[in-house]
Amino acid sequence: MSLKRSxxxxxxxxxxxxxxxxxxxxxxxxxxxxxxxxxxxxxxxDEGSFHEYDMFVEHAGTDFDxxxxxxxxxxxxxxxGTIYGSPVCLFAxxxxxxxxxxxxxxxxxxxxxxxxxxxxxxxxIGINDSGGARIQEGxxxxxxxxxxxxxxxxxxGVIPQISVILGPCAGGAVYSPALTDxxxxxxxxxxxxxxxxAVIKSVLGEDISMEALGGARVHAEITGNAHxxxxxxxxxxxxxxxxxxxxxxxxxxxxKSFPPQEPKTKLKIENIVPADARMPxxxxxxxxxxxxxxxxxxxxELFAANIVIGFxxxxxxxxxxxxxxxxxxxxxxxxxxxxxxxxxxxxxxxxNIPIITLEDMPGYLPGVDQEHAGVIRHGAxxxxxxxxxxxxxxxxxxxxxxxxxxxxxxxxxxxxxxxFAWPTAEIAVMGPEGAANIVFRKExxxxxxxxxxxxxxxxxxxxxxxxxxxxxxxxxxxxxxxxQETRKILLHALQISTHKDVPAPAKKxxxxxx
Amino acid sequence: xxDQEKQYIIVHSAKYETTYTKKYLNRKVWEEPNFNLIKSxxxxxxxxxxxxxxxxxxxxDSIIVLEAMKMYNDVQMPFKGKILKINIEKxxxxxxxxxxxxxxxxx
Numbered sequence: 001m002s003l004k005r006s007x008x009x010x011x012x013x014x015x016x017x018x019x020x021x022x023x024x025x026x027x028x029x030x031x032x033x034x035x036x037x038x039x040x041x042x043x044x045x046d047e048g049s050f051h052e053y054d055m056f057v058e059h060a061g062t063d064f065d066x067x068x069x070x071x072x073x074x075x076x077x078x079x080x081g082t083i084y085g086s087p088v089c090l091f092a093x094x095x096x097x098x099x100x101x102x103x104x105x106x107x108x109x110x111x112x113x114x115x116x117x118x119x120x121x122x123x124x125i126g127i128n129d130s131g132g133a134r135i136q137e138g139x140x141x142x143x144x145x146x147x148x149x150x151x152x153x154x155x156x157g158v159i160p161q162i163s164v165i166l167g168p169c170a171g172g173a174v175y176s177p178a179l180t181d182x183x184x185x186x187x188x189x190x191x192x193x194x195x196x197x198a199v200i201k202s203v204l205g206e207d208i209s210m211e212a213l214g215g216a217r218v219h220a221e222i223t224g225n226a227h228x229x230x231x232x233x234x235x236x237x238x239x240x241x242x243x244x245x246x247x248x249x250x251x252x253x254x255x256k257s258f259p260p261q262e263p264k265t266k267l268k269i270e271n272i273v274p275a276d277a278r279m280p281x282x283x284x285x286x287x288x289x290x291x292x293x294x295x296x297x298x299x300x301e302l303f304a305a306n307i308v309i310g311f312x313x314x315x316x317x318x319x320x321x322x323x324x325x326x327x328x329x330x331x332x333x334x335x336x337x338x339x340x341x342x343x344x345x346x347x348x349x350x351x352n353i354p355i356i357t358l359e360d361m362p363g364y365l366p367g368v369d370q371e372h373a374g375v376i377r378h379g380a381x382x383x384x385x386x387x388x389x390x391x392x393x394x395x396x397x398x399x400x401x402x403x404x405x406x407x408x409x410x411x412x413x414x415x416x417x418x419x420f421a422w423p424t425a426e427i428a429v430m431g432p433e434g435a436a437n438i439v440f441r442k443e444x445x446x447x448x449x450x451x452x453x454x455x456x457x458x459x460x461x462x463x464x465x466x467x468x469x470x471x472x473x474x475x476x477x478x479x480x481x482x483x484q485e486t487r488k489i490l491l492h493a494l495q496i497s498t499h500k501d502v503p504a505p506a507k508k509x510x511x512x513x514x
Numbered sequence: 515x516x517d518q519e520k521q522y523i524i525v526h527s528a529k530y531e532t533t534y535t536k537k538y539l540n541r542k543v544w545e546e547p548n549f550n551l552i553k554s555x556x557x558x559x560x561x562x563x564x565x566x567x568x569x570x571x572x573x574x575d576s577i578i579v580l581e582a583m584k585m586y587n588d589v590q591m592p593f594k595g596k597i598l599k600i601n602i603e604k605x606x607x608x609x610x611x612x613x614x615x616x617x618x619x620x621x
Contacts, residue, residue: 205609432528
C-alpha cells in the first residue's frame with residue numbers, strides 16, 4: 001500500500017469510528033436536544049486542541065453473539081485538550097453506540113484517561129450519557145465501574161474532577177459523579193437515580209416520572225447531588241469553562257491569576273443591609289460589591305439557598321466565598337446548608353483557594369425534622385472543615401453572629417486568620433429576644449406589665465451585648481471596620497496571608513463526621 | 515421573590531423576615547407515634563396473615579409475613595395485646611406506613 005493510500009485508509013477508518021452508532025442514532029440523539037459525544041467535547045475545549053485516543057479499541061464481549069458486533073470506540077470517546085489554554089483530560093460516553101453502555105473495554109478507556117489525568121496532574125472532565133452496565137458483559141461491567149470509582153477516590157483532592165450528566169446515568173453509574181468535585185446537569189437531559197421509575201412502580205406502587213424522580217432540577221434543588229444547573233447543553237459548557245478559570249490544575253498549584261479589576265457595582269455597600277437585624281437582604285449583593293468586576297460564580301445556587309458558596313476574584317486571585325443568606329430561611333444553618341458549606345470549604349482547602357466568610361445568621365434551624373435528620377453530625381461538618389483548613393481564612397461579621405453559629409462560621413476559635421466586624425455586628429450567645437427571656441425571666445414574670453418589661457429588658461440586652469465591641473474587647477475580632485472599607489481590608493488580609501504556613505499534626509487522615 | 519407573601523422564621527424568640535425553600539415547606543411534621551397501630555415499615559406484599567381479630571397474643575408472637583426486597587419479613591407483636599382490626603389480606607400489596615393491624619395492649 002502506498003503512503004497516500006494508507007493515509008486515505010486511516011482517514012476512512014477514523015471517519016467510520018467518528019460516525020459512532022451511525023446516522024440514524026445520531027439523528028435520534030439530536031431529536032432529544034443532545035449533541036454527540038465528540039460534539040460535546042469540541043464544544044468545551046479550545047478550537048483545534050482536542051486529540052482523541054483509543055479510537056480503534058474494540059469491545060471485549062463474547063457471550064450472547066456479541067463477538068460479531070462492531071461497537072465504534074466501544075461507546076466512549078477519550079482524549080486531551082485545553083480550555084482557555086489550560087490542559088484537561090476528557091471522556092465522553094457515546095449514547096449512539098449501544099446506548100453508551102459500559103463494557104470492559106469502555107471502562108478501560110475511561111480508566112486510561114483517568115490515570116493519565118492523575119499522572120499529568122491536570123483536571124478530568126467526564127461526560128456521562130449511558131444506559132448503564134452492558135448486561136452482555138456481565139461482571140466485567142461491574143469490574144469496570146469499580147475501577148472507575150477507585151480512581152475517582154485516588155484522584156480526589158489531587159486533581160479537580162468534573163462530571164457532566166448529559167443523558168441517563170443510573171444505577172451504580174451514578175457513583176462516579178457522586179465521588180467527583182463538581183456535577184453539572186441540564187434540564188430535560190440529565191437523569192440520575194439508583195432505582196428507576198419502572199422498578200419503583202412495580203415494587204412500591206409509586207408512580208413517578210424520570211424527571212420528577214431524578215431530573216436536573218431535582219438534583220440541583222432537592223438532593224444536592226448537582227452543583228451546576230443549566231437549561232441547555234450550551235449553557236452547561238459555558239459554566240464548565242468558567243469553572244476551569246477559577247480552579248488550579250492540581251493541588252500543588254494556585255488557580256490562574258487574572259488582571260485585577262475594581263468592583264463594577266454601583267451598589268453602596270452600606271445601603272444593602274437593613275439596620276433592623278430581622279429584615280432580609282441578598283448577601284450576594286455584598287459579595288458582588290467586594291469582588292473584582294463584581295463577578296461571583298455561584299455553586300449550588302438552588303440547593304440549601306440559606307447559605308451561599310462560590311468563587312470570585314480579589315485582586316485577580318481566586319477566592320472561595322461562604323456566606324449566610326438572610327433572604328432564605330433567615331440564613332440559618334441546618335443539615336443541608338452545613339453539608340453544602342463543609343464540602344466547599346474542604347474543596348478550597350484541598351486546592352489552595354483562600355476562604356472569605358461573610359456572616360449574618362441567627363443560629364441553627366429549630367425543628368424535630370432537623371434534629372432527627374442529624375443536624376448535630378451535619379452541623380459538626382462545618383466546624384470540622386473550618387478547623388481543618390489551612391488556607392487563608394478571613395471572616396467578616398456583617399450583622400448577627402449568635403451562639404453555635406458564631407463559633408461555626410470561621411470564628412477566631414477555629415483558627416481564622418482575620419476576623420473583621422461591621423459596626424452593625426451583633427456577636428452574642430443568642431439574639432436579644434431569646435437572651436432577655438432567659439436572663440430576666442424572673443423580672444419579666446413578676447412585672448406588673450410583663451410585655452413592657454420584656455421589651456425593656458430586650459432593649460437593655462441589645463444596648464449592652466448586641467454589638468461587636470464585647471467580642472472586640474476580648475480580642476475575638478481583630479478590627480471593627482466601616483462597611484465601605486471591606487474590600488480594601490480583605491485585599492490587605494489576603495496579601496498578608498500569601499505565604500501562610502501552619503503545621504498540622506501528622507496523621508493518615510482525619511475522621512470528619514460524614 | 516418580591517411578590518411572594520412575607521414569610522418568617524423564629525429562632526431564639528426573634529422573628530426574622532425571609533423566604534422558605536421548597537424543601538422546608540415540604541418537611542415532614544412530626545407526629546407522636548401510636549404503638550397500637552402495626553404499620554408497614556417497608557412497602558411490600560402480604561404473604562400471610564397469621565392471626566384473627568379478637569385473638570390475644572404476647573409480645574414477639576408472629577402476626578404477619580410481609581415480603582419486601584425479596585425477603586420474607588416476620589412482623590411480630592410489639593407487646594402483649596388483643597388484635598382489634600385487620601386491614602390487610604393475603605396477597606395484598608401495601609405501601610410504606612400502611613396500618614396493617616390495630617391492637618389493644620393488655621397487661
